[in-house]
Structure formats: structure tokens, C-alpha cells
Amino acid sequence: MHNKSIVEILDDLKQGRYSSKELTLHYLERIEQLDSRFNAYITQLSTSALEAAEQADEGKRPGLLSGVPIAHKDIFCTEGVRTSAGSRMLDNFIAPYSATVVENLAAAGAITLGKTNMDEFAMGSSNETSFYKNVRNPWDVDRVPGGSSGGSAAAVAAGLCSAATGTDTGGSIRQPASMCGITGLKPTYGRVSRWGMIAFASSLDQAGPMTKTAEDAALMLAAMSGADPRDSTSLDEPVPDYRSGLNEPLDGLRVGLCKEYFEEGLDTQVETVIMEAVQVLESLGATISEQSLSHTRYSVPAYYVIAPAECSANLARYDGVRFGHRCDAPRDIEDLYKRSRDEGFGREVKRRIMVGSFALSAGYYDAYYKKAQQVRRLIKNDFVEAFREVDVLVGPVSPSTAFKIGEKSDDQISMYLQDIYTIASNLAGLPALSIPAGFSNDLPVGLQLIGNYLGEQTILRVAHQFQQHTDWHRTFPSIAEE
Amino acid sequence: MKVTRDVVETMANLAQLKVDETEMQEYVASMTRILNLVEEMDAVNTNDIEPMAHPLETVQRLRPDEVTEPDQRDAIQELAPETQDGLYLVPRIIE
Numbered sequence: 001m002h003n004k005s006i007v008e009i010l011d012d013l014k015q016g017r018y019s020s021k022e023l024t025l026h027y028l029e030r031i032e033q034l035d036s037r038f039n040a041y042i043t044q045l046s047t048s049a050l051e052a053a054e055q056a057d058e059g060k061r062p063g064l065l066s067g068v069p070i071a072h073k074d075i076f077c078t079e080g081v082r083t084s085a086g087s088r089m090l091d092n093f094i095a096p097y098s099a100t101v102v103e104n105l106a107a108a109g110a111i112t113l114g115k116t117n118m119d120e121f122a123m124g125s126s127n128e129t130s131f132y133k134n135v136r137n138p139w140d141v142d143r144v145p146g147g148s149s150g151g152s153a154a155a156v157a158a159g160l161c162s163a164a165t166g167t168d169t170g171g172s173i174r175q176p177a178s179m180c181g182i183t184g185l186k187p188t189y190g191r192v193s194r195w196g197m198i199a200f201a202s203s204l205d206q207a208g209p210m211t212k213t214a215e216d217a218a219l220m221l222a223a224m225s226g227a228d229p230r231d232s233t234s235l236d237e238p239v240p241d242y243r244s245g246l247n248e249p250l251d252g253l254r255v256g257l258c259k260e261y262f263e264e265g266l267d268t269q270v271e272t273v274i275m276e277a278v279q280v281l282e283s284l285g286a287t288i289s290e291q292s293l294s295h296t297r298y299s300v301p302a303y304y305v306i307a308p309a310e311c312s313a314n315l316a317r318y319d320g321v322r323f324g325h326r327c328d329a330p331r332d333i334e335d336l337y338k339r340s341r342d343e344g345f346g347r348e349v350k351r352r353i354m355v356g357s358f359a360l361s362a363g364y365y366d367a368y369y370k371k372a373q374q375v376r377r378l379i380k381n382d383f384v385e386a387f388r389e390v391d392v393l394v395g396p397v398s399p400s401t402a403f404k405i406g407e408k409s410d411d412q413i414s415m416y417l418q419d420i421y422t423i424a425s426n427l428a429g430l431p432a433l434s435i436p437a438g439f440s441n442d443l444p445v446g447l448q449l450i451g452n453y454l455g456e457q458t459i460l461r462v463a464h465q466f467q468q469h470t471d472w473h474r475t476f477p478s479i480a481e482e
Numbered sequence: 483m484k485v486t487r488d489v490v491e492t493m494a495n496l497a498q499l500k501v502d503e504t505e506m507q508e509y510v511a512s513m514t515r516i517l518n519l520v521e522e523m524d525a526v527n528t529n530d531i532e533p534m535a536h537p538l539e540t541v542q543r544l545r546p547d548e549v550t551e552p553d554q555r556d557a558i559q560e561l562a563p564e565t566q567d568g569l570y571l572v573p574r575i576i577e
Contacts, residue, residue, distance in 0.1 A: 096557050189537040203536045229550075232543050233536075301523045304516055312497060319498070321570050323561035332573050334498075342500035350501075351509060354493040355516055361496065368520060373533030375523050380534060412512050413519055429537020 002030060002159035003476055006068050006216040009162055013056075013067050020067030020111065024053035027069050027113055031160050034479065038136045038145075040155040042074045043082055044114040052111045064223050066109030071161040073152050074115035075122060076102050076207070077196040085198045086118040086130040086148075089324045089344030099196025100228045101165055101207050108223035113161050117151030120346045121315065122172055122200045124148050125418040128409050129348045136405070137180060138477040139443055143402040146176030152210045153180035159480040163211040163220055167197060169204045170303055171397070171422025174434040177210055178397035178446025181436045183463065183473060184210045185217045188454050189429030190235035192221075193228035201310035202233075204303075204426045213473055214435060214463035218242035221456060237454060245457055246464040250284040253462065254390040256291035258450075261395035261421050273438035273445040274396050277466070281394070284465055291390060293382040298375050299424040300416055305359045305372035306427070311349075312356030318344060351412070380428040383450075392462055393450040396421055397434045401443035421448060431456045435463045436472035444472075483521065485513040 001023060004012065013020060028046050035041050049069065056067035077083045077095035079102075084090045098106070106112070120129040127135040127150030135150040137143040138158040145154040149166030153176035156164050166173040168186035177184025185208045192207040199205060209220030222243070227236040257278065262271060282288050320326035320340025327343055330336035345353070359368040386393060398418055408415045425432040430450055437447035447466075451459040467473050490509045494501045501509060555568060564571040 093561065096554065096561065229545065233538070233540075235538070236543075295526065298523050298526055301520045305520055305523075316497075320563065321572055322558075326563035330573050333575055336573055337498040338500045341498055345499070347505065347508075350499050351512060351516075353497045353499065354490065354509065355513060357493045357497045358489065358513070358517075359520075361493070370533050371523050371528060372520075373535055374528035374531040375526055377531055377534035378526065378528070380537070413515055416516075416519070427537070 001026060003480055004162070005213045006065065006162055006211065006219055007213070009068055020053040020056040021050060024049050024069045024111055024113070027161055031113065034158065035160060037141055037479070038138060038154045038158055039133055040116055040135055040151040040158065040160055041071070041114045042084060042117050042132050042151070045081065045112055049111050049113050056109055056111065061109040063107060063109030064219060065105065067111065068109070068162055069111040069113050070105065071113050071116050071152060071155050071164040072102060073118055073149050073164065073166050075118060075167055075198045076165060077198070078102050078112070078115065081115065083115065083198070084131070085122070086120045086132060087344065087346070087349070088131045089318050091131065091325065093324055097196060100193035100230065101197065101224050104226070105165070105223055110223070116155055116164055119148035119150070120349050121198065121311070122148040122167055122169055123311070123348050123352055125171065125175055125415055126408065127151065128405065129346055131346065134405060137402045138479050139181065140402065142404055143443070144179070144405055146179035146402065148172040149210060150176045153177055153182055153184065156180070156182045156210050156212060157477055157480065159476070163209060163216055165207060166210045167205055167207050168426065169200050169307060170426050171419040173208050173210060174397050174422050174432060174446065174448060175418060177434040179402040179444065181444030181475065182210060182212060183214055183217050183433065183435050184208065185221060185433040185456070186425065186431060187221060187225065187456055188235070188431045190233050191431070191454070191456065192224050193226070193231040193234045195228055195230040199314040201307040202314060203310060204307060214460050214467055215243060215246060217433065218246060218460045240457055242457055242460055246461050248461055250281065250286045250462060250465050253286040253392070255281055255286045255288050256386055256390035256393045257288060258296070258393050258395035259290050259292045260294065260296035265399050265417070265420065266396060267400040267440065269440035270396055270400060270445050273440055274447055277437040277447045278394060280466060280469060281462065284469060289390060291386040291393060293386060293424065295375065295378045295382050296424060299379055299427055300420055302372040302375040302379065302427060303423045304355065304416060305368050306376065308352040308356030309359045309369055310356070312353045312360065315349070315353055376427045379424050383428045383430060387452045392459055395448050397446040397448040401440050401445060425450050429453070431459060433459050433463055435466060436475070438472055483514070483517045485510055485517060
């Protein structure tokens with residue numbers, strides 16, 4: 001039952017084929033037995049999960065996701081539970097409140113199995129920067145699961161939860177979803193509240209669902225979304241029923257191929273898989289055209305100014321005074337700050353804080369930060385132009401499939417370029433998702449669909465129709481068959 | 483731009499970070515590579531392009547100036563390494 005979609009689970013629970021408690025226990029046993037191979041979870045919440053499942057079985061947790069066991073990325077504050085963001089800095093941090101996403105999903109009746117592993121403060125594309133050691137890819141344990149939501153992606157792929165939450169600042173939901181062969185959606189910026197979600201780069205961060213199917217993503221998104229008075233950047237727009245309309249055929253849908261996403265750097269086998277997926281869309285009635293997003297190659301450079309600049313400000317709060325790690329026996333206040341931060345942060349986080357401090361410093365601000373913000377507008381304008389012609393844009397998620405653990409960990413540029421096809425939608429604030437589209441050398445390849453602002457329904461519909469006519473989302477790693 | 487040891491030291495100071503000798507060379511090299519990547523933007527003509535700080539061009543919402551959050555000082559301070567009488571303790575700053 002661990003490979004079932006949320007939609008199937010809800011039906012099984014309704015029909016009494018098994019109880020939420022039986023299902024929850026099944027997942028908890030699998031985590032206990034199997035997760036040592038993947039390291040997908042940082043914290044398991046067995047007792048509270050079983051209690052909540054019992055309540056669901058008694059009808060005391062009604063809602064859209066009543067009795068469905070899920071996992072949260074360890075970036076979402078969960079009241080009374082350690083919330084680490086994958087960092088030593090927060091290894092001792094017991095969240096005094098829950099994130100809106102956690103509250104919303106609990107209010108929808110979902111059960112929390114545990115908190116999943118991630119790159120430290122979501123800064124990474126391989127899960128190798130986690131203080132809690134790297135996550136392993138369920139398709140090949142010598143490979144990375146992608147990042148930063150790699151624990152969530154691996155847990156869904158390996159059948160260690162039915163679905164999970166993730167966050168995406170530059171590709172951190174879509175890239176691990178692609179590499180682990182699951183469905184992952186980054187919504188429009190502001191669609192989901194960021195309150196209680198540990199901040200990395202506030203103008204880019206967005207939470208979203210990581211699931212087995214597009215239909216499940218629609219259900220999860222409906223439960224997660226909505227305006228939140230505690231996040232002034234959350235959108236005050238009605239939350240549609242994302243499942244309605246999923247069955248509408250694709251006749252006449254205008255699909256744009258992102259021209260620049262197929263240029264140098266893209267693995268040829270990945271390209272073949274993507275083009276076959278595009279042919280499926282065409283066979284379902286979509287019309288295909290090529291669209292140019294001419295500033296694509298500048299998205300990674302702009303991102304590596306904007307994201308570090310915002311992170312250097314956001315991570316200034318970790319000072320060893322109010323919460324988080326504090327060094328032993330500080331000599332003076334400067335020693336307290338510097339040693340606490342030195343011990344608490346890993347090397348990649350420190351590097352990004354320093355790059356951000358540089359980009360914001362006197363004399364360099366215009367040449368770096370202002371320039372990046374101008375390029376950001378040009379990147380957004382490319383999308384605005386393209387969406388005059390098409391309803392969705394498609395392309396690869398990542399230039400290659402999952403790489404070997406350690407293969408890129410000493411080469412930041414090569415690691416950063418992993419996100420070349422995902423970063424632009426964060427800079428523009430657009431919704432985008434990854435769905436399984438096939439395999440290259442037995443490793444999953446994700447197809448990316450990018451929608452217009454608040455166009456989640458459209459990309460979910462395209463994804464669902466694709467999944468009605470393909471079986472890639474029902475192909476599981478051997479571990480999930482055990 | 484070639485990042486020097488001085489630049490790394492200045493940034494570490496600004497950000498209240500420590501950089502030891504074993505890390506220094508690695509940061510000099512990696513920050514140089516990152517800034518070289520970033521400088522590829524110089525090829526883009528951005529004359530008269532208005533900087534974009536945020537994906538949504540919205541203004542901050544206002545709300546009535548009323549207390550909405552309960553007092554949670556005790557609960558929040560339980561997370562602190564050291565407190566006394568409701569205050570956070572740090573090493574002595576003024577003798």
C-alpha cells in the first residue's frame with residue numbers, strides 16, 4: 001500500500017480496506033527498516049503520527065487529506081519538534097510554533113510521519129551540504145537524490161510516505177523530483193504562505209507539494225495554499241479546486257518549447273526523453289511551437305547575486321544569542337558571534353553569506369546587486385512575451401540525471417549549473433512542475449512544465465493528462481517494490 | 483574579479499564569520515569563480531531597465547494597528563542559551 005497515490009489511499013480508507021492507523025504503522029515500519037539506506041528522514045514522529053491516525057479513523061480529523069500520512073521538509077517549523085533546516089545551527093531548535101503549511105495540512109487531516117533531510121538552509125542541489133549527512137537516491141544509492149528537498153523526494157520515491165512538502169528557491173522541489181522520479185510542483189510566488197518556513201531567499205522561496213501523481217499535487221496544493229495575514233507576500237487570491245478541470249483534454253493547448261533549454265550542456269539522452277514526452281503532448285492535441293527565452297543563460301549569474309544577498313540578510317539572525325547554536329565560553333561579544341556562526345554553519349552556507357555580503361557592500365552594490373535585479377526583470381519579460389503566444393512552456397528540469405555522490409561537491413559552478421533550467425521561474429515568480437517522463441541509463445528524467453502567473457491549474461492539467469497516457473509515474477525503484 | 487584574501491577577510495568580518503587558514507585558499511578560489519560567473523551579466527545591456535526586487539509588483543498590505551499576537555516571551559526565551567529576568571545574556575560589553 002506504500003506505492004498508492006493519495007487519491008487511491010483516500011478511496012481505500014473510505015472503503016475500509018485498511019485504516020489510517022494500519023497505513024501509518026506500515027510507513028513507520030518501512031522507515032524503521034529501510035531508511036538507514038537513504039537517510040531521508042532527520043526526525044521520525046511515530047507516537048504523534050499514530051495518535052493522529054487513530055483520531056482520523058475515529059472521524060476526528062476530517063478534511064481533504066483525512067488520515068493520509070505525509071512528511072514535512074525539515075525547513076517547516078513544527079511546534080514542539082526539532083526543526084533543523086539541515087544545519088548544526090538549529091540542531092537544538094525546538095520550534096515554538098508551526099508553519100502555516102504545517103497547520104494547513106494538519107487542518108486538512110493529514111498525518112505527519114516525520115521531518116525530512118535537506119541541504120543546509122536549502123542551499124544545495126545534491127543534499128550533500130546537510131549536517132545530517134547526505135541523502136541517497138532510491139534508484140541508485142551511490143547517487144544524489146538532488147536537492148535541496150532531497151529527503152522529501154527520496155522518501156516519496158522509496159515509499160516511505162505518501163507525499164511530502166518541499167521548498168523551491170532555485171529548483172529545490174523540481175530538480176530532486178526529477179532525479180527521484182516523482183511529481184513536484186513549485187507554485188506561483190505567494191500562492192503558499194512562507195510563515196514559519198525557515199527563510200533562505202525571501203523573494204524566491206516558495207513551498208510546494210512532492211507527490212506520486214499530478215492529481216495528488218493538486219490535492220496537496222489546495223490544502224497548502226491561501227492568503228495568510230502572517231505573510232504579507234502571500235497572495236490574497238481565491239484558492240481554486242485544483243482537481244476540477246484535470247480531465248479536460250489538451251485539444252488546442254498551445255505548448256512552447258523553451259529553445260534555450262535545449263542548447264549546449266543538455267545530455268543527449270535526456271533530450272531524447274524530453275522530445276518523446278513532447279510528442280505525447282502533441283498526440284493528445286497540443287500544438288507545439290518554439291519559444292525563445294533569450295536571457296536564460298544569465299539566470300544562474302543573476303541568481304547567484306540575488307539569492308546570496310537575501311541569504312546574507314536572512315541568516316544574520318543566527319547570532320548565538322536568542323536561539324540556535326552558541327559556542328562554549330565566549331571571550332567577548334565578537335567571539336560569541338563569530339565562533340557560534342563558524343561552528344553552526346557549514347562551508348557552503350558561509351560561502352553564500354560572504355558572496356551576498358560582497359554583492360551588497362559599498363562600491364559593489366550597483367555593479368552586482370542592481371545589475372542582477374535589472375537582469376531579473378529581463379528574464380521575467382522573456383516569460384511575459386512567451387505567454388502571449390503559448391499556454392505552457394516545456395523543457396527539461398535538469399541538464400542530466402542524478403550524478404554520483406561526491407562528483408560535483410568540490411565544483412560549485414558545475415553544481416550551480418544544475419539549476420540552469422529551473423532558476424528562471426523562481427526569478428520571475430512563475431509556477432512550474434516536474435513530472436517523470438522516462439529514463440536515461442535506468443535513472444529517472446523529469447519533464448518541466450512552466451505556467452503563467454497563478455496558472456497552476458493549467459500545468460497540473462497537462463501533467464495529469466500526460467500521466468493518464470503514460471506509466472512513468474507508476475514506475476518505482478526496486479526498493480519501493482519490497 | 484579576482485577575489486583576494488583581503489576581500490574574504492573583509493566579508494567575513496562584515497558577516498561575523500571566521501575563516502581559518504585551511505578554508506582561506508578555498509574561499510579565495512571559489513569566490514573568484516562565482517564572481518566570474520556572475521560577471522557574465524556584464525554582457526547584457528541593462529540601460530533604462532528598472533531593477534526588479536520582487537516577482538509580484540504589489541505593495542505591502544496594511545492592517546489595523548491592533549495587538550494580534552499573544553505574549554509568548556517565556557516560551558520563546560526557553561530557546562535561548564542564557565537568559566535572566568526576561569533578558570538575553572551575552573558576554574559583558576561595557577566594563
